[in-house]
Amino acid sequence: MNPAELALYPFERPATLAELCRTLSARAGRRERTVLLAGGTDWIVERGFAPPENPDDLPLVLDISRLPELRGIQLAKERAAIGAAATFLEIRSHPVLLRRVPVLTAMAREVGAVQIQARGTLGGNLATASPAADGAAALMALDADVVLASVHGERRVPLTQFFTGYRATRRAEDEVIVRVEFVLPRTGAHQAWRKVGTRAAQAISKVALAAVAEFERGRGVRAGFGMASVSPVTASLPTVRALALAPSLASVSDEELDAATRHDIAPIDDIRSTAAYRTHVASALVKAFFRELRAAAGS
Amino acid sequence: MRIAFVLNGKKRALDAPPLARLLDLLRGPLGLTGTKEGCGEGECGSCTVLLDGVPVNACLVVAGQCDGRTVLTVEGLGTKDGLSDLQDAFVKEGGAQCGICTPGILMAAHALLTANPQPGEGEIRESIAGNVCRCTGYQRIVESIRHAAKERASRESG
Numbered sequence: 001m002n003p004a005e006l007a008l009y010p011f012e013r014p015a016t017l018a019e020l021c022r023t024l025s026a027r028a029g030r031r032e033r034t035v036l037l038a039g040g041t042d043w044i045v046e047r048g049f050a051p052p053e054n055p056d057d058l059p060l061v062l063d064i065s066r067l068p069e070l071r072g073i074q075l076a077k078e079r080a081a082i083g084a085a086a087t088f089l090e091i092r093s094h095p096v097l098l099r100r101v102p103v104l105t106a107m108a109r110e111v112g113a114v115q116i117q118a119r120g121t122l123g124g125n126l127a128t129a130s131p132a133a134d135g136a137a138a139l140m141a142l143d144a145d146v147v148l149a150s151v152h153g154e155r156r157v158p159l160t161q162f163f164t165g166y167r168a169t170r171r172a173e174d175e176v177i178v179r180v181e182f183v184l185p186r187t188g189a190h191q192a193w194r195k196v197g198t199r200a201a202q203a204i205s206k207v208a209l210a211a212v213a214e215f216e217r218g219r220g221v222r223a224g225f226g227m228a229s230v231s232p233v234t235a236s237l238p239t240v241r242a243l244a245l246a247p248s249l250a251s252v253s254d255e256e257l258d259a260a261t262r263h264d265i266a267p268i269d270d271i272r273s274t275a276a277y278r279t280h281v282a283s284a285l286v287k288a289f290f291r292e293l294r295a296a297a298g299s
Numbered sequence: 300m301r302i303a304f305v306l307n308g309k310k311r312a313l314d315a316p317p318l319a320r321l322l323d324l325l326r327g328p329l330g331l332t333g334t335k336e337g338c339g340e341g342e343c344g345s346c347t348v349l350l351d352g353v354p355v356n357a358c359l360v361v362a363g364q365c366d367g368r369t370v371l372t373v374e375g376l377g378t379k380d381g382l383s384d385l386q387d388a389f390v391k392e393g394g395a396q397c398g399i400c401t402p403g404i405l406m407a408a409h410a411l412l413t414a415n416p417q418p419g420e421g422e423i424r425e426s427i428a429g430n431v432c433r434c435t436g437y438q439r440i441v442e443s444i445r446h447a448a449k450e451r452a453s454r455e456s457g
Contacts, residue, residue: 113429
């Protein structure tokens with residue numbers, strides 16, 4: 001980190017979403033670069049190892065961390081809408097989310113220590129689009145929608161289609177993520193968050209699994225999975241999802257689960273782990289979740 | 300950019316680059332060197348201060364984001380001649396060794412005890428999980444925090 005370099009960036013704090021969208025639109029039209037800054041837990045850290053910027057052509061940093069339209073957590077009619085600038089600390093402390101969406105609150109409790117929870121946001125997690133993002137994995141399991149705003153209004157992108165490649169998303173230069181929305185899992189849904197990392201508090205995941213399975217009269221009606229750090233983008237594990245909806249979970253073998261998991265991921269060797277270890281852990285986490293489902297179904 | 304905020308209970312205003320790190324403002328122009336820099340990338344917790352009452356890493360908070368807010372540093376906990384009960388507990392229980400991590404751990408523990416006056420051991424350990432100490436092995440730190448909580452409870456019941 002070179003603090004002196006950081007101090008050179010131009011900075012503004014738009015007061016409203018409308019003002020932010022106008023600024024983004026004008027700058028995108030002029031092909032000027034803009035950074036949307038929320039908690040800074042990725043962007044500020046990355047200044048330390050990113051290639052140095054030309055001091056005469058720095059992007060404008062817009063602070064969106066306290067923009068009213070991006071704050072808050074709303075629940076209505078069995079849907080949750082979480083502001084893009086709501087922090088992980090706010091999410092893990094929310095009484096209804098704690099009861100109804102433990103997959104999300106458990107993630108928020110483990111995404112980092114309290115200092116990171118207090119700053120990090122779901123909007124930042126999705127916009128940075130790291131394949132290791134814990135928040136993205138949990139939201140993937142919930143089949144969340146990402147709501148983007150610009151001067152042209154709002155549009156909604158299913159999270160399963162939001163990531164287009166490693167650290168790349170469908171967010172356009174003139175857009176800001178305003179919130180994520182999802183249907184609350186029904187009461188009694190099976191939800192799991194399992195993070196495997198080096199250090200309990202601050203580790204970036206070697207592998208993390210978010211899983212939600214909903215049953216009606218013993219039959220799976222919705223299964224959502226999200227896995228971090230096993231492919232260039234957050235993995236949605238479509239083949240594993242299909243197995244969770246099989247007519248009889250008892251008939252799904254561990255070999256099938258291993259094959260499905262391997263089919264749905266493309267892990268690599270990197271600084272945090274190896275492809276072989278990640279494959280092993282990913283399969284183990286999926287099989288453990290299915291064991292819980294079978295035990296609950298009494299099969 | 301003009302930054303106005305409440306620092307350790309007093310209104311302060313200064314001119315600073317908007318993306319200057321809060322950590323550098325504190326240790327530089329504001330002269331508060333109690334807050335330490337460890338890793339400078341949000342991993343070690345040495346620079347923990349409270350922003351609107353919540354622990355944050357001052358190396359990842361920029362000046363422009365502090366405008367209009369409340370910041371508490373270790374200098375706001377107690378004075379050299381009048382330590383806070385939490386600081387006193389760290390002295391009595393041997394919670395500090397080399398001292399680099401201590402201000403950050405004090406702030407994290409202060410936030411914990413404010414929100415949860417009688418935490419269990421698990422809650423104490425979770426509250427300081429973002430603070431790395433390379434001397435103590437953490438046991439004495441946990442005992443110091445537990446000691447402060449006990450003293451507060453006995454003062455209130457007595």
